[in-house]
Amino acid sequence: MATDDLRRLEAQALEQLQQCSDEAALRAWNTHYFGDNGLMKAAFGKLKEIPKEQKAAFGAEANRVKAALTEAYEKALAAAKERALQISLTTNPLDVTLPGRMPRRGRLHPATQILRQIYAIFADLGFQIYRTREVETDAMNFEYLNMPAHHPARDMWDTFFTTTPNVVLRTHTSPGQIHVMRAAAGRPIRVILPGMCYRNEAISTRSEIQFYQVEGLVVGEGVTMADLKGTITAFARRMFGPDRQVRIRSSYFPFTEPSIEVDIDWPHDDPNRDRLTKGTGWLEILGAGMVHPNVLRAGGYDPQKVTGFAFGMGPQRMLMLQHAIDDIRLFWQNDLRFLQQF
Ligand code: DAH
Numbered sequence: 001m002a003t004d005d006l007r008r009l010e011a012q013a014l015e016q017l018q019q020c021s022d023e024a025a026l027r028a029w030n031t032h033y034f035g036d037n038g039l040m041k042a043a044f045g046k047l048k049e050i051p052k053e054q055k056a057a058f059g060a061e062a063n064r065v066k067a068a069l070t071e072a073y074e075k076a077l078a079a080a081k082e083r084a085l086q087i088s089l090t091t092n093p094l095d096v097t098l099p100g101r102m103p104r105r106g107r108l109h110p111a112t113q114i115l116r117q118i119y120a121i122f123a124d125l126g127f128q129i130y131r132t133r134e135v136e137t138d139a140m141n142f143e144y145l146n147m148p149a150h151h152p153a154r155d156m157w158d159t160f161f162t163t164t165p166n167v168v169l170r171t172h173t174s175p176g177q178i179h180v181m182r183a184a185a186g187r188p189i190r191v192i193l194p195g196m197c198y199r200n201e202a203i204s205t206r207s208e209i210q211f212y213q214v215e216g217l218v219v220g221e222g223v224t225m226a227d228l229k230g231t232i233t234a235f236a237r238r239m240f241g242p243d244r245q246v247r248i249r250s251s252y253f254p255f256t257e258p259s260i261e262v263d264i265d266w267p268h269d270d271p272n273r274d275r276l277t278k279g280t281g282w283l284e285i286l287g288a289g290m291v292h293p294n295v296l297r298a299g300g301y302d303p304q305k306v307t308g309f310a311f312g313m314g315p316q317r318m319l320m321l322q323h324a325i326d327d328i329r330l331f332w333q334n335d336l337r338f339l340q341q342f
Contacts, residue, residue: 002054003061009039010065017072023080030073040066110342111212111331114319115194118214121238122192125231127216130183130191132176134198138166140175144298145255153254158200160209169198173215174255177291177310180217181299188220189308194315205327212315219291219301219308225258228288228309236264236285239318243267247282256289256310272324283321286313 013033020026033040043062050058108116119129147153157171176193193215201207218227233246244264251261263282266273277283288311293303301308316331323342330338 002050003058006043006058006061006065009043010068013039013069014072017069017076020076020080023077023084026073026077026080033069034073040069107340107342109339110319111316113342114315115212115214117239118313118315119192119194121235122216124238125234126190128191130176130180130193131195132173132179132193134170134196135162136168136170136175138168140178141168141170141172144178144295145174146292146294146298147254151254153252160198160200170195171199172197172312173213174310174312176215177217177255177295178299181219181296181301184219185300188306190218190220192216203329205329208328208332210332211328214313214315216288216311216313217291217308218310219296219299219306221306223307223309225290225309228260228290228311231309232262232286232288232311236262240264240322241267251287251289253287253289255292255295257292259287259289262286262288262311266321276321276324285318286311288312 013029016032017026017029020029032038035041040062043065047055047059047062123129141157141159142151142154143149159171160169162168173193173195176195180189180191180193194212196210197213198210199207201209203209216231218231229246229248233244236244236246247263247265249261249263251259253259261284263284265281266277266283268281270276273281288309291308291310296303296306296308316328319325320328
């Protein structure tokens with residue numbers, strides 16, 4: 001190989017470069033000449049076979065050819081990129097003055113919003129949040145809550161049974177009371193237990209098969225009905241307004257004795273007042289009572305030493321009251337027209 005061969009290689013390479021019409025072809029050309037197995041590399045490899053006296057001239061020429069080809073390649077590559085850009089600008093013009101597309105904003109489900117309001121109020125009152133399971137044994141859902149098998153009060157809850165004997169979907173959050181007492185193992189308790197409950201009901205505007213409840217439980221020495229009343233009153237005023245009056249009616253639940261239901265007076269300036277309160281002006285917000293001795297015992301507490309109060313409320317019901325929503329089915333239908341209002 002001699003310097004002439006280098007010039008022929010150069011001429012051939014430049015001619016082929018001319019024929020490359022786009023970036024991909026150029027890159028292939030580059031590999032062909034400058035890749036690891038490329039022709040230029042091979043040419044440099046020949047250097048050792050060249051007679052000593054021609055080496056310097058050959059080397060210099062090889063370097064010149066390499067530099068010339070590299071320069072030509074880079075120019076051609078830049079030109080090809082520019083051409084491609086021009087083509088894309090003219091065939092697919094982009095109007096940078098168009099307004100952007102607004103991202104869709106998500107929001108919390110109204111049920112989540114009211115749950116968080118409830119958590120915040122009870123957190124301020126010194127309550128902790130304790131979560132328990134949605135699938136329960138019959139014993140937890142009924143028996144330890146002072147309803148042995150065949151107790152008539154079981155009919156208060158239309159129950160979903162599972163295919164596993166004695167395993168049910170919890171019909172209320174009250175079984176959480178037993179879990180929390182057993183976990184607290186004799187220490188004082190002040191918790192709320194929020195969560196989903198399930199009832200085997202015909203779905204209608206007024207009843208759903210799944211819904212949230214928030215249970216409350218306070219256990220300790222000297223806990224009284226007055227503490228229950230004070231707690232509920234503080235909660236009602238934070239939740240529904242500072243002027244709310246709390247009314248207590250006697251009631252029945254197997255797991256509390258005495259048992260009460262709590263109403264609040266509904267604001268007089270609400271145009272829905274009559275309809276919501278069926279003309280009475282009072283609205284029920286929860287069930288509550290002093291924890292039954294049998295329930296304390298089931299939780300491992302000694303009813304001779306401690307007392308407790310408990311309550312259970314329906315946060316979705318409260319939301320319906322606040323916003324005069326008259327169909328409970330709206331909650332889980334995922335209709336954005338409904339959800340976006342909150
Ligand atoms: N578990 C009751 C229900 O689902 C609500 C309830 C009433 C809970 C009284 C309580 C309570 O803790 O003391 O209807």
